[in-house]
Amino acid sequence: MFEKACHYLRLKGIYLSESDRQVIRLHTGWRCFPRHTLLMEQGVPVRHLYFLNSGIVRLFKIHNGEDYTLGIVSTNDFISTSLYLGNGKPSSCALETLTDVEVLQWDKEDVDSIRQQVPKCREMEMATMDRLLTWLQEMQVDSICLTAEERYCKLVKEQPELIQKIPLKYIASFLAIHQDSLSRIRKTAMQKTLVPVKC
Known part of the structure; x- marks a missing residue:
């Protein structure tokens, strides 16, 4: 259950010793949650740090x-950060499972x-914060520079499993378009054979 997190860290150039791994294992919880579970609530302080082993949130x-x-x-x-876990401030957003998920979990005492x-x-x-900042920057650039169709094609190219596993209303919301507009984009994409579209 811990190997995926270690692989993630290795990709970031962080290699843990066996003693480090043992310490982290000792303070790591493993949880499974069904879809539509709130892992983090808006307006409530963040109580846990999570690493997504499988599923979609x-x-x-x-x-x-x-x-x-x-x-x-x-x-x-990682689907939350230790910064938010430690500051005790109410979260400005929420985190919801869209499928059954398996996560690694830490509370503030574990992280400390x-x-x-x-x-x-x-x-x-620092690696998790860098990932968050890079994601925010990409989101901002894409929202300004790409059309809704281009953003849809990029999403399907990078995360093709989303089309098969989650309701399209969430994809439309993420792209900041109406679901009818998403349907038109999908039809256009299929006609251009740019991306696979589920019928």
């Missing part, structure tokens, strides 16, 4: 009664213990 925000999907994660990645015992913990935290 979405980051969303309710604003003026409207539900906005801010991001969809379907790869092995790992910080004290694992010298590379700082590098791990």
Whole structure:
């Protein structure tokens, strides 16, 4: 259950010693959640740090009664950060499972213990923050520079499993378009044979 997180860290150039791995394992929980479980609630302080082993989750925000999907994660990645876990401030958004998921889980005490015992913990935290900042930058650039059709094609190219596994309303929300507009984009894409479209 822990190997996917270690592989993620190795891709970031962070190699843990066996003693480091043992410490982290000791403070790591393993959980399975069904779809439509809230892992993080808007307006409530973040209580856990998660690493997604399998499944799909979405980051969303309710604003003026409207539900906005801010991001969809379907790869092995951290889906919250230790920064939010430690500051005690209410979260500005929420995290929901869109499929059954398997996660690694840490609370604040776990993270504090790992910080004290694992010298590379700082590098791990910086890697997760770098990933978050890169994602935010890409989102901003894409929203300005790409059309809705281009953003859809990019999403399907990078995360093709989303089309098969989650309702299209979440994809439309993520692209900031109406579901009818998404249907037209999908039909156009299919006619151009740019991307596979599920019938």
